[in-house]
Structure formats: C-alpha cells, structure tokens
Amino acid sequence: MKALMKWLETSFTPKMNKVNSNAWVMTLKDSIMQTLPFILLGSIFCLLAILNDYFPKLPSFWEPFGWTLGKISLFIAFLIPFNLMEKKHLRKQRLIAGMTSLVLFLMIITPQVTADKTIGFGHKALGAGGMFIAIFAGIFTGFIMSLFGKFSFFKEDSVVPDFVRSWFDSLLPIGIVICTGWIVVLLMKVDIYNIICSIFMPIAGFIETPYGFALIMFLSCFLYSMGISGWVLTPITKPIYLAAITANIALAATGIHTASKLNVVTAETVYSAYLWIGGVGCTLPLVIMMIRSKCKSLNALGKACLVPGIFNINEPVVFGAVAWNPMLMVPMWLQGIILPIIIWVFTKVIAIAPIPSMLFDMWYCPFPFSTWITTKSVTGFILLAIVVVVATAIWYPFFKAYEKQQIEIESQKLQS
Numbered sequence: 035m036k037a038l039m040k041w042l043e044t045s046f047t048p049k050m051n052k053v054n055s056n057a058w059v060m061t062l063k064d065s066i067m068q069t070l071p072f073i074l075l076g077s078i079f080c081l082l083a084i085l086n087d088y089f090p091k092l093p094s095f096w097e098p099f100g101w102t103l104g105k106i107s108l109f110i111a112f113l114i115p116f117n118l119m120e121k122k123h124l125r126k127q128r129l130i131a132g133m134t135s136l137v138l139f140l141m142i143i144t145p146q147v148t149a150d151k152t153i154g155f156g157h158k159a160l161g162a163g164g165m166f167i168a169i170f171a172g173i174f175t176g177f178i179m180s181l182f183g184k185f186s187f188f189k190e191d192s193v194v195p196d197f198v199r200s201w202f203d204s205l206l207p208i209g210i211v212i213c214t215g216w217i218v219v220l221l222m223k224v225d226i227y228n229i230i231c232s233i234f235m236p237i238a239g240f241i242e243t244p245y246g247f248a249l250i251m252f253l254s255c256f257l258y259s260m261g262i263s264g265w266v267l268t269p270i271t272k273p274i275y276l277a278a279i280t281a282n283i284a285l286a287a288t289g290i291h292t293a294s295k296l297n298v299v300t301a302e303t304v305y306s307a308y309l310w311i312g313g314v315g316c317t318l319p320l321v322i323m324m325i326r327s328k329c330k331s332l333n334a335l336g337k338a339c340l341v342p343g344i345f346n347i348n349e350p351v352v353f354g355a356v357a358w359n360p361m362l363m364v365p366m367w368l369q370g371i372i373l374p375i376i377i378w379v380f381t382k383v384i385a386i387a388p389i390p391s392m393l394f395d396m397w398y399c400p401f402p403f404s405t406w407i408t409t410k411s412v413t414g415f416i417l418l419a420i421v422v423v424v425a426t427a428i429w430y431p432f433f434k435a436y437e438k439q440q441i442e443i444e445s446q447k448l449q450s
Contacts, residue, residue, distance in 0.1 A: 042260060043260075043358070046260075047260050047261070047262065050257065050260075050262050050266070051262065053266065054262060054263065054266045057118065057121045057122065058118070058173070059266065059269070060121065061114055061117045061118045061121055061176070062114065062169065062268070062269040063266070063268050063269065064113075064117050065110055065113035065114045065116075065117050065172070066110065066268050066269065066272050067268070068109075068113055068117075069106055069109045069110060069113070070395070072102045072103065072105070072106060072109065073102070073103055073106065073276070073393075073395045074395055074396060075098075075102045076099050076102035076103030076104075076393055076395075077393045077394050077395045077396055079095045079096070079098045079099040079102060080095075080099055080103075080283065080392050080393040080394070081392065081394065081407070082095040083095040083096050083099065083392075084392075099393075100155075100156065100161075103161055103162065103276070103280070103393060104155075104156070104160060104161040105155075105160050105161065106160075106161055106162055106165065106276065107139070107159065107160055107161060107162070107163075107164035107165050107167065107168040108136065108139070108160055108168070110165055110168040110169060110172060111135045111136050111138075111139035111167075111168035111171050111172050112132040112133070112135060112136050112172075113132065113172070114135065114168070114169065114171075114172025114173060114175075114176055115128075115131035115132055115134070115135045115172050115175040115176035115179055116128045116129070116131060116132035118131070118172075118176035118179075118180065119131050119176070119179060119180070119183075122180050122183060124179070124180065124183040126200055127179050127183060127204065127207075130179075130204045130208065131175055131176060131179040134175050134179070134207070134208050134211050134212065135171050135172045135174075135175035135176070135211075137211075137212060137215070138171045138174065138175055138211055138212070138214075138215045139164075139167060139168050139171035139172075141212075141215035141216065141219050141220065142167055142170075142171060142215065142219055142226045142227055143157065143159040143160075143164060143167060143227055144219070144220070145219065145220075145223075145225060145227065146159060146225075146227045146228070147159065158280070159227065161276075161280060162273065162276035162277045162279075162280040163277055163280065165272070165273035165276065165277070166230050166231070166233075166234045166273050167226075167227055167230055167231075169269065169273070170226075170230050174211070174214075175211050178207050178210050178211050179207050179211075181207070182203075182206055182207040182210075185203060185206065185207075186203045234273075234274075237270070237274070238274045238277065238278070241271075241274055241299050242278065242297050242298065242299050244374070244375055244378040244382075246299070247298065247299050247374040247375075247377075247378055248370070248371050248374045248375055250267070250271065250299070251304070251309070251369075251370040251371070251373070251374045252367060252370035252371050253267065253370070254267065254314050254315075254370060255314060255315045255366045255367050255369055255370035256367055256370065258314050258315060258352060258357075258366070259315070259352070259356055259357060259358075259362075259363040259366045259367065260357060260358065260363075261352075261353065261357040261358065272301075274299075275299070275300050275301040275304075276301075278297035278299060278300045279297070279300040279301065279302055279390070279391075279392075279393055280393075281297055282296050282297055282300065282389065282390065282391040282392075283391060283392060283393060285391065286391035286392070291388070291391065293381060293382050293385040293389060294382070296389040296391060297389070298377065298378060298381050298382055298389055300390060301395055301397070302390035302392070302393070302394050302395075302408050303377065303381075303389065303390055305346065305395075305397035305404075306390070306394050306396070306397060306399065306404035306405070306407070306408045307390050307404065307405050307408045307409055307414060307418075308377050308387070308405065308414070308417055308418055308421055309373055309374065309377060309421065310346065310397075311346075311401045311418075311421065311422060311425065312343040312344075312346060312348055312351075312401075313343065313346045313347060313348025313349075313351075313352070314348065314352075315348070315352070315356070315366040315369050315370065316369045316373060316421070316425040317343060317348045317351050317352065317356070317366075318343045318344070318348075318401075319422060319425050319426040319429050320351060320355075320356075320362070320429045320433060321336050321339045321340055321343045321348075321351050322336070322340075323336070323426075323429060323430070323433050324336025324337075324339070324351075324355070324433075325337055325340060327437050328437075328441060329437050329440045329441045329444060330444060331440060331444065332355070332437060332440055335350075335351070335354050335355060336351075338350060338354075339351040339354065344400050345398045345399075345400055346397055346398055346399075346400070346401075347398070355436075359436070361432055361435055361436040361439070362432060362433070362436060364432060365428050365429050365432040365433075368428050369425055369428055369429075372424065372428065373421055373424065373425060376420060376421060376424060377417065377421065380417050380420065381417070386413050386416065386417065387409065387411065387413045387414050387416065387417035388409045388410075388411045388413070388414060390408040390409060392408060394407055394408050401418065402415055402418055405418050
C-alpha cells in the first residue's frame with residue numbers, strides 16, 4: 035500500500051494535474067461549464083412539461099426546452115475556439131474563431147439534417163446529440179486559428195488601421211477552415227458526422243453497461259480522492275450523459291418506460307436520483323459519522339461539512355479528511371465500484387426502481403427531494419435507502435479505524 039501511495043503521489047498525480055491544467059483540456063471543460071445555465075433552464079422547462087400532461091391548454095414547455103438544451107451543440111461549437119483564443123492570448127481572434135467554428139459545425143451536420151429531412155432548428159445534432167461534432171469543429175477551428183494567431187499580411191510599421199489589418203489577417207485562417215469543410219463534407223461527400231459518432235458510440239455504449247458504469251464512477255472517486263477535480267472527465271462524460279437523458283426523454287414521450295430500453299447512466303441517475311448522496315463518493319454518511327465522533331477535530335469538521343453536504347457539495351470533507359488519506363481513500367474507491375452495480379441491478383436486472391427519464395441537472399438539490407422529482411416513485415426511495423445503507427457500511431469500518439488513530443493523536447497532544 036505504501037508503494038502504491040508513493041507512486042500515486044510522486045508520479046500519477048503530478049501528471050494528471052499537468053493534464054488538468056493543459057490549455058486544451060481547460061478549454062473543453064470551461065466551454066461545457068459555460069453552457070450550464072442553458073442546461074439548468076432546460077431542466078426547469080422539462081420539469082414544467084409535466085403540467086402539459088394534466089393541463090393541455092397550457093403552452094407546450096417542450097418548445098423552450100428545445101431552445102435551451104436543444105441548441106447546446108451550437109453553444110459548444112462557438113465557445114471552444116473562443117475560449118482557446120483567450121487562453122492562447124489571442125483575444126482579437128476569439129469572436130471570429132467562434133463564428134468560424136459555428137459555420138464549420140453547421141456544414142458538418144448539413145448532410146445528416148438533409149438525409150433526416152429535419153430542415154430547420156429541430157434536429158438532434160443541434161442539441162445533445164451533436165456535442166461531439168461540436169467539440170470536433172471547435173478543436174479544429176481553434177487549432178487553425180492558433181496556428182495563424184501571429185500571422186499578418188502587413189508589416190508592424192504599416193499605416194493601415196489595426197481593425198482593418200485584423201479583418202484581412204483573419205481571412206486566411208477563416209478561408210482554410212471554411213474551404214476544408216466545403217471540400218471535405220460537401221464536395222467529397224465525406225460523412226464526418228457519422229464518422230465521429232461511430233468513434234464515440236462504442237464509448238457511450240460501454241458506459242451504458244454495468245462494467246462501464248462502475249469504471250467511470252470509480253475513476254471519478256479515484257481522481258477526486260487525490261485532490262484532482264472530476265471535472266477533468268467532463269469533456270467525455272457530459273456529452274454522453276446529455277445524449278443518454280435526451281434519448282430517455284424521447285422514449286418517455288412515446289410512452290416507453292421499459293428498463294431494457296432506457297439508459298441508466300445519466301447525470302440524473304448519478305447526481306439526483308440514487309448515487310452521489312452528499313457529493314461524489316457518497317460522502318454524506320461519512321459526514322454524519324464525523325458529527326457523532328468522540329474525536330473533537332472530526333466532530334468539528336463534520337459539523338462544518340454538514341450543510342454543504344446536504345446540498346451535495348463535498349469539497350470540505352474530501353479535502354479536509356479524504357484526499358491523500360489512505361484510510362478513507364480506499365472506501366471512497368469502493369463506493370465508486372459497489373454502488374453503481376447495486377443501482378444497475380435494481381433498475382435494470384430486478385428493476386424495482388425506475389430509471390430517470392427527465393432532464394434534471396440541478397445536482398445541488400438535496401436528496402431525497404431530487405429522488406422524488408426524477409423518479410416520482412416510492413420504490414425510488416427504497417433504492418435510495420439501500421444505497422445509503424451500503425454506503426454507510428462501506429465507510430464505517432474504515433472511519434472507525436481512522437477515528438481511533440485521531441483520538442490517540444489528540445490524547446497524546448493533551449498529555450504533552
């Protein structure tokens with residue numbers, strides 16, 4: 035165990051922190067996070083859409099839902115090169131880079147929109163279904179724009195006004211991006227849309243298995259236990275979660291609620307219905323144990339972490355007790371493996387509890403209120419209770435060993 039901890043501390047973590055601070059990775063994370071207000075607003079409209087089932091004379095709330103979450107890929111396509119230009123200190127090109135990426139994104143999805151005969155603003159590629167396409171368009175545009183970031187047709191002592199120079203200097207990178215899209219997608223008929231989808235579909239398909247579910251949750255806990263933000267996984271997980279819940283919403287709208295058809299691994303399942311009670315790693319049971327502890331330092335930390343924990347904010351307890359503490363890191367890893375399997379069994383195999391089929395990305399809503407909103411089922415509470423009991427059982431022996439250690443340290447300090 036000591037050798038493992040030494041390797042994690044001296045080799046693995048510095049490399050992961052380097053990845054986490056990379057300009058491209060930060061750009062992807064920031065761009066997705068900046069769309070959260072639209073995702074949250076989409077959650078509200080999705081929640082209000084329930085009223086349409088009981089009050090048919092009300093205007094359809096699915097329309098504003100389509101204009102928020104349903105346009106998420108457009109926002110991503112614009113934001114990625116925009117933010118990259120900021121981080122590369124090329125602020126003059128940021129707006130042009132964003133607009134160029136939008137054009138490339140729309141070019142790429144045009145053949146699919148035409149084939150599906152969904153001309154207009156309602157195609158799934160504009161929403162969660164096109165996020166990977168938008169990421170590709172944004173990265174390609176950002177790369178080309180950054181290559182020509184310091185290029186200029188004019189000498190430094192040119193008398194041409196700066197804004198005119200900027201216009202002409204932008205023509206070349208814009209022309210490269212647009213002409214590449216035009217030649218490859220529209221003239222050569224290369225189906226980039228479905229090529230990218232075919233690359234990422236196996237990843238999404240694997241995550242929607244019990245093994246994939248456990249692996250992605252374990253990775254979140256594993257990284258977080260070393261103080262590495264789980265947001266590093268966002269560029270991969272967020273598009274998959276949004277596509278999965280969008281598919282569930284579409285199935286539910288047609289009256290299909292069969293467990294075998296619905297996707298379990300969504301943000302709603304993970305953060306709102308059943309899994310991360312108190313935050314990533316299901317830490318609220320640990321906080322309650324701390325509050326009941328005879329160790330003064332643990333008791334004080336538990337009290338300080340209770341209110342944030344109720345709202346699923348667990349940075350205080352993770353960085354205050356779990357991170358780089360082998361006695362509490364291991365149970366956190368176990369939470370990421372065992373709890374997803376339990377949820378899979380009781381939603382897919384035995385299917386006593388429902389799978390969420392509505393958008394509810396308000397992860398800060400306390401359990402069990404969020405469970406009721408996303409499942410509207412008593413059996414959902416039963417599964418939540420099972421998760422709490424198992425999570426508590428995982429934390430308990432490790433916590434008691436850690437508590438004993440801390441009490442001994444406190445008594446030694448008092449004696450000295």
